[in-house]
Amino acid sequence: MSSPKITVLMPVYNCEKYLNEAIDSILNQTFKDFEFLIINDGSIDKSLEIIKKYKDNRIKIINNEKNLGIVKTLNRGLKLASGKYIARMDADDISMPERFEKQIEFLEKNTDIVLVGTAFNVINENGKLIEKRILPTSPEEIKKKLIKANILCHPSVMFIKKICSQIGLYDENWQYVEDYDFYFRVANKFKMANLKQVLFSWRVNMSGTCTTRTKIQKEKALKLQLRAISDRQYSSFYYYLIIRSFIINIIPYFLRKFIKKYILKRKLIIEDM
Numbered sequence: 001m002s003s004p005k006i007t008v009l010m011p012v013y014n015c016e017k018y019l020n021e022a023i024d025s026i027l028n029q030t031f032k033d034f035e036f037l038i039i040n041d042g043s044i045d046k047s048l049e050i051i052k053k054y055k056d057n058r059i060k061i062i063n064n065e066k067n068l069g070i071v072k073t074l075n076r077g078l079k080l081a082s083g084k085y086i087a088r089m090d091a092d093d094i095s096m097p098e099r100f101e102k103q104i105e106f107l108e109k110n111t112d113i114v115l116v117g118t119a120f121n122v123i124n125e126n127g128k129l130i131e132k133r134i135l136p137t138s139p140e141e142i143k144k145k146l147i148k149a150n151i152l153c154h155p156s157v158m159f160i161k162k163i164c165s166q167i168g169l170y171d172e173n174w175q176y177v178e179d180y181d182f183y184f185r186v187a188n189k190f191k192m193a194n195l196k197q198v199l200f201s202w203r204v205n206m207s208g209t210c211t212t213r214t215k216i217q218k219e220k221a222l223k224l225q226l227r228a229i230s231d232r233q234y235s236s237f238y239y240y241l242i243i244r245s246f247i248i249n250i251i252p253y254f255l256r257k258f259i260k261k262y263i264l265k266r267k268l269i270i271e272d273m
Contacts, residue, residue, distance in 0.1 A: 004058075006034035006100060007083030007161070011073040012051070013041040015091035018203065019050045021127075022091050027056055031100035034087070035060060037077050042067030047091070071178045075169045081161060090155040094123075094201040102195060103158040113139060114190040115159035115183075117152040118199040124206045132198060139191035146187055147225055147234045148241060154179035156200040163190060176213060177220040184228050 008026055012019065026036055039062045040048050051061055062080065064073060078086065085107065087100060103116050122130040135151050136142050145151050167185040174181040186192055225242045228234050 003082045003084070004033050004035045005083055005104065006031070006085045006087050006158070007077075007081035008034050008036045008087045008089055009039075009074065009077040009081065010037065010089040010091055011039050011041050011070050011077070012043060012047050012091040013067065013070075014043045014045045014047060016043075016046040016050060018092040019047055022089065022093055023051070023054060023059075025093075025095045025097075026089060027054075027058075028097055029095065029100045030097050031104055034058060034100065035081075035083060037062060037080060039064065039073050039077050041069070041073045069175065071170050071172045071175050074178070075172075078161070078164060078169055084161060085158050086161050087158045088155045090202075092203045093155050094127075094203075095156075096199045096201075099156075099199040100158070102197060102199060106193070106195060107158065107160070110193070112191055113193050114163050115152075115157055115186055115192040116195060117154075117157040117192075118195045119197060120153045120156055120200040120202050121198055123201045123203050125203070127201075127203075130204070130206075134196060134198075135194040137194045137196050139193055142192050142194065143187050146183060147228055147238050150177075150180045150183065150221065152179070152183060152192065152194060153200060153202055155202065159186070174220060174224070176217045177224060180221055180224055184224060184233070188231075188233055 010022070010026070015022070023036075023038070026034075036056070036059045038051050038059060040051065041064045048061075048063070051059070060080075062076070064076070068076070085104065087103070089095060099118065103118070106116055107113060117135065119132070119134045121132055124130055133153075135153070136145050142151060163186065166189060167182075170178045171181050172178075183192065222242065225238070229236060229238055229242075
């Protein structure tokens with residue numbers, strides 16, 4: 001039996017509320033040649049029970065005996081994957097029906113590109129559209145802007161599996177920003193792109209955010225950016241830009257808003273003089 005073209009890699013941890021919608025969006029893809037690795041990362045809700053109800057032979061259920069976290073779970077999946085391409089997916093998100101078809105078509109037409117993400121919708125807990133995000137599309141633009149921010153939607157990406165033999169798997173030392181680290185390593189050797197079509201819906205929790213996690217993410221992202229400059233992936237000119245951006249981001253939103261209003265008011269007063 002020949003290997004599937006794509007391995008879909010989806011970690012699951014306590015996602016019973018949205019899991020059916022996520023799984024159905026993969027099984028309903030117009031491109032059919034894939035295996036679907038669903039890795040249950042020690043869920044204590046009904047996630048595993050929901051997964052087991054599906055009888056599609058493309059689904060392969062993998063159980064972590066205990067919760068390992070997303071980085072170790074992703075790496076376990078990569079080691080088990082048999083597809084030429086890896087398609088990421090999260091258990092509370094939605095892939096549009098033509099996502100795989102469009103990404104495969106793009107990668108096979110543009111053989112110098114090894115990873116491709118997509119534009120995406122941001123939705124809330126109830127699936128209501130919050131905003132549409134269009135990302136930089138060209139390899140050059142992505143490489144240039146990656147130093148300032150993570151500009152690929154991780155669960156929307158598809159990449160050629162064999163690049164992992166050259167750049168390695170996800171780095172466990174970069175938990176919470178493992179995707180950002182992965183992109184820097186990809187960009188150092190290869191080209192990446194984003195499709196301009198909206199082929200994914202990314203769900204956010206509007207009821208609350210983990211401020212501790214957000215703080216850690218920002219700090220680790222800064223370290224990655226500084227490392228990229230230190231490794232000469234980027235000019236030292238970017239030191240100024242990323243430090244400025246970091247300082248702005250750690251200022252509370254209400255204070256940034258106040259400062260902006262104050263500066264604007266001062267400007268208007270000066271212009272009236």
